Amino acid sequence: MKAMVLNKICNLEENKNPLEIANLPDPVPGEKEILVRVTACGVCHTELDEIEGRTPPPKFPVVLGHEVVGRVEETGSKADKFKIGDRVGIGWIYSACGGCKFCLKGDENLCENFKATGRDANGGYAEYTIVLEDFAYKIPDLFSDSEAAPLLCAGAIGYRSLRLTGIKDGQNLGLTGFGASAHLVLKMARHKYPKSNVFVFARSEKERDFAKELGAVWAGGTEEESPEKLDCMIDTTPAWKPIVEALKNLEGGGRLVINAIRKEDRDKEYLVKLDYPTHLWLEKEIKSVANVTRRDISEFLELAGQIPIKPEVEEFTLEDANKALVELKERKIRGAKVLRINL
């Protein structure tokens, strides 16, 4: 099969073609696994973290991609949840141990043996991939393959982040950073918490305009002061400045949720600007969001179908994966980038 593979960690500023096209043997599903013929795979910021070594794959070559949509091509001898031809999705959670204290209470995202699709196992930047049937999801019919792909990560993690903020209807929500995940959170928040106002902080004017188009009551630059204090906030940026700047807008007792698998070190020195009375005093909280559980993905897909949340997508071919990744790195973003495969 054709795949775009990562052979080593590299710096995307020096190497604009980190992935190489390769011919790999077709994967063979194990007993409880399914073989999926990939039709769409979302391009996520986490791929940049993998390529640049902030969350390095344990072995190379590896096929990245964890927002995978496709059709079941073959089922393992003991796999019976799906039929051949069924449309399925695969997200960031590839597997978890199932027996530890975290897994037993449903917090499989915190499992020490958490395995990620497209990092610890080959993912969706390829014509085929395999997954345990218990870690694949049915996709609501109203979504096209491309629309469904970003829901599997950006959407599901956004859903988890929104849940972790503890927001109640009517409370002000702030979003700092306005990429794939945040634009879905905004749509979700408007549906689940119609009395809440959403305030968006974004670097580029294009992103701010996009936020207002989608219903943000206010959109400003990263450093700006919001017109009202915010009860909860979600940060979806790779940087530190937005966190420090966000905290000054947080209401007493408010919570900032950091939705990022890794932060880049580039502007880490900004943290010395952290001023206790301005940024943390008054019981302000900071919480990170780690991975996703299967429950997050299933619940979010259902919610996305009800609302409905249709992500804005921009399509690329499999061979253009590097172009999509570099554009993401350079923040040329409007909605979510998706690779179309096997067309």
Ligand SMILES: [Zn+2]
């Ligand atoms: Zn992702």
Ligand SMILES: [Zn+2]
């Ligand atoms: Zn576990």
